[in-house]
Amino acid sequence: MNRLARELVHRMEALKNKVNELLESGGIAGFLGLRNFGTEPFPFLFTRDTAAEVDKITTGAVRYPLSKILIRIAAVYPDAIFGIMCRACDERAIIELCKNSKLRSDKVITIGISCTDDLVQACKCENPQPSNLVSGEAGKKEFDRSDVQKIASMTLEQRFDFWTEQLGKCIKCYGCRNICPVCFCDVCTLEDQPLVKRGEIPPELPSFHLTRAYHMAGRCVDCGLCEEACPVDIPLRTLYRRVRESVKELLDYLPGEERDKVPPIQVLGDGLFEIRD
Amino acid sequence: MESSSRFEPKIIAFCCNWCSYAGADLAGGMRLKYSANIIPIRVMCSARVSPHFIIRAFQEGADGVLVAGCHIGDCHYLKGNYIAIKRVAILRDLIDFLGISKERLRLEWIAGSEGDKYARVADEFTEKVRSLGPSPIKRIPFREKAVAMVR
Numbered sequence: 128m129n130r131l132a133r134e135l136v137h138r139m140e141a142l143k144n145k146v147n148e149l150l151e152s153g154g155i156a157g158f159l160g161l162r163n164f165g166t167e168p169f170p171f172l173f174t175r176d177t178a179a180e181v182d183k184i185t186t187g188a189v190r191y192p193l194s195k196i197l198i199r200i201a202a203v204y205p206d207a208i209f210g211i212m213c214r215a216c217d218e219r220a221i222i223e224l225c226k227n228s229k230l231r232s233d234k235v236i237t238i239g240i241s242c243t244d245d246l247v248q249a250c251k252c253e254n255p256q257p258s259n260l261v262s263g264e265a266g267k268k269e270f271d272r273s274d275v276q277k278i279a280s281m282t283l284e285q286r287f288d289f290w291t292e293q294l295g296k297c298i299k300c301y302g303c304r305n306i307c308p309v310c311f312c313d314v315c316t317l318e319d320q321p322l323v324k325r326g327e328i329p330p331e332l333p334s335f336h337l338t339r340a341y342h343m344a345g346r347c348v349d350c351g352l353c354e355e356a357c358p359v360d361i362p363l364r365t366l367y368r369r370v371r372e373s374v375k376e377l378l379d380y381l382p383g384e385e386r387d388k389v390p391p392i393q394v395l396g397d398g399l400f401e402i403r404d
Numbered sequence: 405m406e407s408s409s410r411f412e413p414k415i416i417a418f419c420c421n422w423c424s425y426a427g428a429d430l431a432g433g434m435r436l437k438y439s440a441n442i443i444p445i446r447v448m449c450s451a452r453v454s455p456h457f458i459i460r461a462f463q464e465g466a467d468g469v470l471v472a473g474c475h476i477g478d479c480h481y482l483k484g485n486y487i488a489i490k491r492v493a494i495l496r497d498l499i500d501f502l503g504i505s506k507e508r509l510r511l512e513w514i515a516g517s518e519g520d521k522y523a524r525v526a527d528e529f530t531e532k533v534r535s536l537g538p539s540p541i542k543r544i545p546f547r548e549k550a551v552a553m554v555r
Contacts, residue, residue: 283500
C-alpha cells in the first residue's frame with residue numbers, strides 16, 4: 128500500500144469514527160454523505176438503523192451538492208439535527224442557505240472533509256478549508272481569477288461576441304440551476320412562461336443567462352458546479368464569479384464567507400428593515 | 405433639420421408614480437421640449453422595477469433603460485429607492501461584463517417638482533445612447549442561426 132492510499136484510508140477512518148460517534152450519542156438523527164454502490168458514490172442518509180452501512184462511506188473523487196438534498200430532508204424533519212459531509216464550498220452554500228431560512232444553523236452539523244490537492248487545483252478554489260475539519264488536512268489556496276480578468280480586458284464588442292457565441296450553445300437543460308447549491312426556489316423564474324418561452328433553444332440571448340446571473344448576486348458561493356454540470360461547456364462560473372465580485376465591490380458582501388452579516392440584497396432599505404422574519 | 409438617417413434610439417423609462425412620473429408630467433405642463441425617444445412607463449415605485457423588467461426591455465430591443473425614482477429619503481414607501489439603487493448597480497456591472505455598455509442603463513432621482521431635470525435627463529440620456537449606437541442585442545441572429553443549425 129503506498130503512502131497516498133494509506134492516507135486515504137486514514138481519512139476515511141476519521142470520518143467513519145466521527146459519524147459513528149455522533150450517531151451513537153444521538154447528537155444527530157442522520158448523516159448525509161456519500162456511499163459506495165458498487166464503485167460509484169451516491170448520496171445516502173446514514174441513520175442509526177443503517178449504521179452498518181457507515182463502513183461503505185466514501186468522500187468520492189468528485190463533488191456533489193449534498194446541501195440541496197438536505198433542504199428537502201430538513202423540510203420534512205424540521206426539528207431533527209442532521210450531520211452533513213461538506214467540503215469548503217458546501218459549507219459556504221450551507222451558510223447562505225441558513226441565511227435564506229432554508230436550513231437552520233442549529234440543526235445542521237457540518238463534518239468537514241478536505242479536498243485533495245488535485246481537486247483544489249482543478250477547482251481553482253478560493254478557500255478550500257472547511258471550518259469543522261474532521262478528515263484530511265487543510266488544502267492550499269489556489270485562487271486564480273484570470274478568467275474574469277481575461278474577459279474584463281476585452282472591448283465591449285469582443286465581450287458581447289464572446290458571450291453570444293458561448294451562450295448560444297445553451298441547450299436549456301437547466302443543469303446549472305439544478306445542480307446549484309444555492310438555487311432553492313420552489314417556483315423558478317426561468318420556467319416562467321412570459322419570460323422564457325418553452326421549447327426553444329437556444330433560449331433568448333442573453334436574457335436567460337442574464338436573469339440567472341442576476342439571481343446569483345449575493346448568493347453565488349463560487350463552487351463551480353454549474354460549469355462542471357454544463358454539457359456544452361459554457362464558462363458559467365466566470366460569469367457568476369464576476370457577479371460575486373461586483374457584489375463584493377458594491378455592497379461589501381462575499382456570500383458564504385461572512386456568517387454574521389445579513390445579505391445586503393435581502394435588506395430592505397438601508398438596513399433598518401429586514402425582509403427576513 | 406438634422407439628417408433623417410440619424411440613429412433614433414428607443415429608451416424605456418420606468419418612472420415611479422409619486423416623484424418621477426409627476427416630474428415628467430410637470431415637464432409637459434411647463435411646455436419643456438425634450439427628446440421624444442423616451443418612452444415612460446409608470447410604476448408605483450422604483451423598487452417595483454424588477455431586474456427582469458430591465459432585462460426584458462433590453463431583450464425586446466430597447467437601446468437604453470432609465471429607472472427614475474424619488475430622491476433618497478423621499479420615497480413614498482420610505483425605502484423603495486434603496487432597493488432600486490442596489491439592483492441597478494449590480495445589473496449595470498453585469499450587463500457591462502456581458503458586453504452591453506453600462507451606460508445604457510441609468511438610474512436617476514427625479515422629484516415631482518423637477519420637470520426641468522426630467523427634460524434634461526431625457527435629452528442627455530438620449531444623446532448618450534445615440535452616441536453608443538443601437539443595442540448589440542438587436543444584432544444577434546440567434547433565432548435564424550438556431551433554425552439553420554437544426555436544418
